[in-house]
Amino acid sequence: MSKKMNNDKLTIFALGGVAEIGKNMYVVQYANDIVVIDAGLKFPEEDMLGIDIVIPDITYLTENRDKVRGIVLTHGHEDHIGGLPYVLKNLNVPVYGTKLTLGLVENKLKEAGLLGDTKRVLIHADSEIQLGSTLKATFFKTNHSIPDSVGVCIETPEGNVVHTGDFKFDHTPVNDQFADLHRMGEIGKKGVLALLSDSTNAEKPGFTPSEKNVGIVLDDIFRKAQQRVVVATFASNVHRIQQVIDATYSTDRKLTIIGRSMVNVVTIAAELGYLNVPDGILIDPDEVNKMAADRVVILCTGSQGEPMSALTRMARSTHRKVDILPGDTVIIAATPVPGNEKYVGRTIDELFRLGAEVIYSGSNSGVHVSGHGSQEELKLMLNLMRPKYFIPVHGEYRMLRKHALLGESVGIDPDNIFLLDIGEMVEIQNGAARKAGKVPAGNVLIDGLGVGDVGNIVLRDRKLLSQDGILVVVVTLSKQDGTIVSGPDIISRGFVYVRESEGLLEEANRIVSSTLEKLMSENVNEWASLKTNVKDSLGRFLYEQTRRRPMILPIIMEV
Known part of the structure; x- marks a missing residue:
């Protein structure tokens, strides 16, 4: 590490992901070196009429493009990688990610025609990467609802800045990829100057149950179902998809996959070895109606009630290949993202009208567990890292506030906890931190092919x-x-x-x-x-x- 100059400052800020759910993008800057962590998107709010998606405003990064050393990705969910095709059009920098994360990113870049122009660097939990002359990144394994999730430790002349990524502590993970508690403890022992930690479930007491629990429930439902089983979940929830495949196999059924994003993720994850798909288990959607109803499982998108998704079209009887029949079992293996409750409720109503048996997370059915840690896990992370300064991220303002209170409860000085809005900077110089002004930040709205032309x-x-x-x-x-x-x-x-x-x-x-x-x-x-x-x-x-x-x-x- 280069020797610290007293007039150089360490600056940390978020361009998205604080006081909101989605479009995560965090920036660490020391002197002339900038590292970006994640580049996500979020879906539009109700009053954003006609808008398809929302990405962060990267004006600060484009104005300082010669200082940006790279974008480091924590995992492959849309709220962390979905904005990349738009960001990389204006900011051609290297992208660092684990094998599955880069696999999902490459698919996006191919669609956007950027694959050949973008430098992609494969990392793993033991990688060390030098980012400019003053910053170095190391990594640690975490549990989440997608394999290959990592946290990031940025080593700076001021001290270490740790970003947890999205995490929970699942002691019986589906893919046997355990969170590396030893590495986290070592990082904490060396000293953590600032911790940016996932606040999604900061309001939920206790621990988040293991993903394995869902597999047991799914297996039981599949065995009891008299007819077809339809499962809707997030396309990117690879662990959940694996459990659906396992339950399909153990109940001697065949599986068909419907929905473009679901097909993409399953194809990429299976090719890269992150999904174990037994030979002969997959069938084409056209074959569904030719098979006995009790031998078929349909895995599809639409767990959020999206108007054009496969499940919503089935519920409205407008899907070209699959109709919901009386007696079918429909499992919605996800909770509604805030703002989507109405759409999900409407889909469930329509499925019940068609005579289906609908099992959804609101009915205490055990078909969904969160991929994010609850209060006790957040406290564990804080105790492992023992940071001097704490910045709750990845959540709406009330979640950040609750997380700050958890930080206080484990002994962090309230004056050393910073609740930020997007664009607000925390500046650390000679070990002392303070809030220091704002950089340009906000929403860039994407409507069709137009990026930012709708204001x-x-x-x-x-x-x-x-x-x-x-x-x-x-x-x-x-x-x-x-x-x-x-x-x-x-x-x-x-x-x-x-x-x-x-x-x-x-x-x-x-x-x-x-x-x-x-x-x-x-x-x-x-x-x-x-x-x-x-x-x-x-x-x-x-x-x-x-x-x-x-x-x-x-x-x-x-x-």
Whole structure:
């Protein structure tokens, strides 16, 4: 490590993942070396109309691109790798990840046409990587709901910064990849300057149950099911997928996989040796209806009630290949992500209407356990690391606050715990830490092929259109004397049904005509003034009549 200069500072901040669930991206900077940990996405909130996904704002990184030494990935979930194709278009830096994580990333980069341009570096739990002249990264194994998850220790001249990644302490993991408690203890013994730790389950007391428990429950359900079994889970929950495969095999059934993301993950994980798929167990979706109902398992996407997912389409009887039949057993092996409860509830209702037996996590069924540690595991991590400074990450603000209280309960000085918003920096110099200003941070919205071209104003217009509709007013004026040559013609969309509101629209026509004639008589012929007056007078009239405020677009032409 290079000798510390007193005027160099260590800076830590999040561009996503604090005070929110998703789009995790954390930055550690010392002098002229920047390391980025993860580059995730999150799904849009309800008021983000038409938006497909949300990624972090990386303005700070692009402005300092010559200092960014690489992006280090903790594991292969969408909220940690989903933003990479967009980030790498603007920031061509090396990407470091474990075997399965890079396998999933490469699939994304291939789709985005970036595979050839991106340097990918394979790491494992014993790797050491030098990142610039002042930073070095080492790793430690963790348990999560996907194999090959690691935590990261960034060695800096100020001290060690540890990011746990997503973790739980599962003492009977499905893949026998145990969390490396010894390595964590060693890192803690050497001294941890700052710990960034997963806060997802900071509100949940006790311990998170083992993933193995789910396998036992699935096996039992499969044996009792009289007909087909449909299992919906996260495509990236590789451990859960393995347990579905095991239960299918032990009950002598055949398995078909439906949903593009599920097929992708199963293909990659099986090719890389992270899924054990017995020969002859997989069948094509077309064969499902040709087999006896009690011999079939269908593994699909849709555990979050997503409108276009396989399970939702089956529930609505619009899937091309599979219909849900009375007596089928449907297992939703996931809990709803905050904000998705309504969609999941609707899907469950529709499945019950079709006569299916639905087993879901809200019914205390044991078909889901979290991949994140609960309070006692978070305390264990804090005690293993014994950090001087503690920064709770990966959670909504209330989760970060609860995690901070857990930190206090195990003896961390409250003054050494930092609750951050995205962009807020913690600066550490000569061992002393303080909050120090902000870097640009926020949401970049992706709509179709457009990245960041939809902002607050466009969203506001979409919201307005969705609430009260739009009226387009078309008028043609004479160039010579300013009289109305044709129109006004009023086109309504989403405001009122024209055939039932002819009286209202005729009166609206009359108001537009009289407004324009009055302005012409006063020699007002600036188009901006004409349009503003038409909007104001028509808007007032429509609000008085309907208590609605549609968007009004006047189009004035001259001939």
